[in-house]
Amino acid sequence: MRRTALIIVALASVMLFASGCGGKVPTIGISQYGEHASLDNCRKGFLQGLTDAGLVEDKDYKVDYQNAGFDNAVATQIAQNFSSKGVALMCAIATPSATACFAAAEDKDIPVVFTAITDPVKAKLDKGNVTGTSDKLPVEAQLDLIRRLQPDADTIGIIYTLSEPNSVSSIAEYQAKAAAFGFAIEAIGVTQQSEVSLATDAMIAKGVDCLSNLTDNNVVCVLPSVLEKTREAGIPVYGSEVEQVKIGCVAAAGIDYFELGRQTGAIAARILKKEAKASEIPYETISEYGIYINSAALAEFAMEIPPDMSDKAIEAGN
């Protein structure tokens, strides 16, 4: 019994100690759902956005960065931690973290600024002391890009995770818009990362003309292995953002998460400077998308960027 009490006292005193370490400088709590390149870029861009707005770290703000490791229960506790400490602002990267932050902020009405959420309206993050940026994909631009690179293609395969709302809403948009570009969509939903490989095999067996990626966390995490298989099968894969093109997708009409983060940082700076409240700022969708290409990957499939697109295209490969 004594030892149990000891454990409880020890855990409590660490929490007490840690909770005392707050200064007068306002803290920004960054809750990132998990670790992968796009989300990391969001965070880096966010910090850059604050710097661009003239805010200096340690003088104007402090950062408390936490990563939930793709675990919703941990995301809940991170949000609670921020709320207890009374951070000046929560920056939530990806939907589960944003939901958790918004729930934890309810009591104290701490502003929440989110990023990397496809559909803030569906996530009910469009009302209240909350704002941010949406990473809604430029689906039409992507379809146009594929049509121009592969004039004879009929079917686009898309692998997505059933439990990721961002992916589910993107799939719906693809299916609604594909016909206008003369495509049929072959979508395979998976429930976990290990099934992505099986889905890739199925796509190859179905004989799709190309694959197009969403910003699906599960699929993006194992993209290199998908690319290995599709390269052997001679199927080009299109990305949805710059990081995917870097690792071997042929091209993408997509967003740059660093830029998205920067836009988010600019919003956060306005709130920190008390120029506006989060509830007064509508969420923003990135207005500019880029055409990213990987020349080496394009060459493997003997594909070329049409001349009128080439000056807009940004080389993302090495």
Added chain:
Amino acid sequence: MSVFFDLAIGTLTQGLIYALLSYGVYITYKILDFPDLTVDGSFPLGAAVTAVLLTHGFDPYLTLPVALAIGATAGLITGLIHVKLGVRDLLAGIVTMTALFSINLQIAGSNLIVERAVDTIFTARPTMAVIGALPLIYRKLIISLVMAVVFKLLLDSYLKTKNGLLLRAVGDNSLLVTTLAEDKGRLKIIGLVISNALAALAGAVVCHEQRSFSSTMGTGQVVFGLATVIIGITLFKKLGFVKGTTAVMIGSILYKASIQVAISLGLPANLLKFVTAALFLMILVVGSRQKGGLKDA
């Protein structure tokens, strides 16, 4: 200081809510000696049903019995698969858990958010009438405490009934149950029903608290439950007067406290799980010393 109190209250609340799930795992793992993986599916099942009911304007309190009932059904299915179809215990749970992933998505459509305008058990009229003067985090603490204690007492008193004693015998000495001319299979099913009803209830309360259902929220809940049962039982092994249910409730609180400590330490974010693991190890080592020390003396 107030920061510490807020943190402690938040952590206690999480521990108490998830204690409901720990009770469930305690019944199957510790009492029945049945490694039941259904929980990874029945926990989000409770949340899915709750999210749908709440968004359709259902009374928040009524979602709780509904979650209990539907979780019980999930347990019943695992039980029937195991007892009637003769599928091994682990696999029976895996079958139900796997099916539930699709069923949960089917129920909720996709991940579902309950917006702030919708009342939850923490903001509903009966709650506000009694403890409405308190801030939300205190209301959350009080309601989760009441639920954790009520279900603990219910479970304790059930385990003292004849049926409850037989249930305990199934795990300890199943031969005895057979010699008493009792149906072992029926008892296992009862245990699974209670266990998964509690897991779904935990999911329902989490849905109220987080205002969301996500289809992946069940991943790792069995591991969580096992850890809390083992932490609780290890710490209180020597103390006969501490009930198993109390022990796992404290185990659940300590588990959530370890994560909160790891977050509060402010180490690099990627070390979070490592620090959590180190804290568990510390708790288990310190806890088991207690017993070893006495024996050696």
